[in-house]
Amino acid sequence: MTASTLASLTHQLLEAAQKAGADAADAMAVEGTALSIDVRKSRLEQAERSEGVEIGLRVLVGRRQAIVSASDLSERTIAAMAERSVAMARESPEDPTLGLADAGQLAQGWDLAALELCDSAPEPLPSDLESDARRAEAAALSVAGVTQIDSASASYSRRSVHLSATNGFSGGYERTSRSISAVAISGSGLGMERDWAAESRTFQSDLPDPEGIGRLAGERAVARSGARKPKTGAFPVIFDERVASSLVGHLLAAANGSAVVRGATWLRDALGAQVLPKGLSIVEDPARPRISASRPFDGEGLAPRRRAIVDDGVLTGWTLDLGTARKLGLASTASAVRGPGSSPSPGVTNIALTQGTKSRDALAADMGTGLLVTSMIGSSINPTTGDYSRGASGFWVEQGQIAYPVNECTLAGNLRDMLLRIVPANDARGHLSYVVPSLLVEGLMLAGE
Template sequence: MTATDDSLSLLSDLVAKAKKAGADAADAVHFCSTGLSHAQRLGAPERLEREESQDVGLRVMLGKRQAIVSSTDTAPDSLDELVERALAMAKVVPEDPYCGLAEAGELATTVPDLDILDAEEPAPEVLIERARACEEAARAVTGITNSEGAEASWSRIDIALVTSNGFARGYARSGHSVGVSVIAGEGLGMESDYDFASAVYGGELDDPAAVGRRAGERAVKRLNAKKPPTRRLPIIYDPRVSNSMLRHLAGAVSGPAIARGTSFLKDRLDSQVFAEGITIVDDPHRPHGLASKPFDGEGLANRRLNLIDGGRLTTWIMDLSSARQLGLKSTGHAARGASSPPSPSTSNLYMEPGSLSPAELMADIEDGFYVTGLMGMGINGVTGDYSRGASGFRIEKGELTTPISEATVAGNLKDMFLNITPADDLVFKYSANAPTLRIDGMMLAGN
């Protein structure tokens, strides 16, 4: 019997107990995680940790009342107590007219193989060597004066879901990562920067030394940064920050925000919200994807969706509850924890690349700003107003020149989305990915 079989057996018994005790419906989740990480600073080990944990979550429903309880103890007596607590809570909470399990016909009947599990656990020595190589390469860059440390890690999580209306499936996923942060310069002129890499399979992880060199070179390039004058100009977003545009979109098209009427895109379904030719995809079935999953947190089948197709907004991101509020069908985007009800979330979200290289994208910019770092969350989700601290480089005659810090970039997401031009350099590095992006007509505030 596999670990997934054990989890499904445990959850099936738990759901059966809840039904026998009086629940009208129930579902349960089991998360088993294992992790190994090593951190070092200035060549000296700081930490080598192994973590193993498990969480069980039970949701019960009495009519239109639901309650969620969780535990890290899977002993039979503890699970009996879990059922008792859940039912006691469900009897006193307010009714939720939109709660409930999926209809039987909505449940996933097959689970695709997404190849998201590296079954081999790396030895501690492997992680130690990755962190060492990463930090040494970063510190070897001329101009680097200190290190904030390097870390390498590996993790595996096994996820199982059982519902009282017939769903019982599980899957496992893994992740490897390595990263470093270093400091360049001296005294008041110091600057820091970082880089990292992550992958499902250890063999697909970027060379740790290359990651370290990039971190060191980025920190050195930031030396002697200046505060810019305030003006309106074209802005280029580096891929390390361009994915923030996708996250702002995801928040604006989330089912709960639309149901509450608190999104600046609430009336824009089937309308042009991005420039023509822009396509933004959410693909939970991407092989080796960092956020891939074969079904959603409510047991529904999920699939690749173009949220933005040719610049047009095609759908909201919905779980069952928000879909019911909107009189629609779930898009299979439910995410789930052990101690909270399902809520909608994207998976592998990305913007398809354009046709111009990053150099071509900014070749005609006489005066612009290339953003490599963003700070703060100055986003008004109701109006779309946008204002964030930023750092990066001045663009002069199509070339990067002076490093810039203590700046603010501002605009409105409705206008920014319509003025985005993507480059051709899409790389899948995060759970949300975009190529280099150009947005004309934004405000840069400094002196």
């Protein structure tokens, strides 16, 4: 399906909505193709391909709204969607903050070529993906100490989006993704340990070799052999780059306009206050080329812009869509995210935390004795108080050196206190949408033996 066809579908939805009595409306059409291959024990285990188009319509009748979606593209379905959504909206509660963007707020003249969201290379053949998965599996199995491969996978996806609204906005874009992953197991019986490695890129030519991905998964699994519980007490903890973004994610969730409007955030009184050490900033940049979360406009047609959510350690603002911004008497940060069947809500795209000057190993040397966390499971985060408790595994560090692998332990602390004590390394990977390095946090409570 061409971009013009998706655009035509959204315009048909808008026309039907206005004919049915809507005062305003916006419509989204999404077409997606996904292909994934899994291999196990050198044999093809699963091959899956999905294709589909989904359309969604949001109508406004006064200050009331309703949203419907469908995968049937017939004129009859489009007319029924419009009539149903208008009827639903008339029965919905009023919300004075509902409404489309003003014409002057809308994104204009974006440069899709500069964003490089879509790879023009042909879709890979299933045999190409199977070959990648087999190569990753073989490389993982070649690592001494690996006893089996839980899974090795390769996938490809292409997604086209078009958004139109009765305020005059109309725009679309296409994005691609190519990925390879492997999960390796070392040991046997109760002594089994597993770990993984994965890579994903917008452009197929940027994807690392499958052998390197599989080998890394195997090496990580073997390094975890013989894991045991660590000591109990207050210790410094390094969150490895693989998991460090979760800490920043908790801060971003607390600064989300939806949480702020509800008052359900431990940052509710922190606007303009110190939330990170001085010298550290969190910058959102939705226009980074070849990054999976980049976009030319948000879910309401506004132009995203580069902004410092935290500047020199100080929280500068909330993440807002039009609705949450109106509730708080502020301006949208062009942060609306949505799907065909959902209303806009605030969300961040590409963020980067200021990197430090030392490697993760140098941070470990500074730490002396403590825990290096490489994997986390479960969570108990109180969104109102910031109390933090998560299961973790990784490596015990003594005298600045890794001593032995650990598992079955729990970390506990308070996010506001923890984030004020972080020390970043310099190992963040620039191709991710969350560019966050390993983080050292002093004085967490650790429950082990």
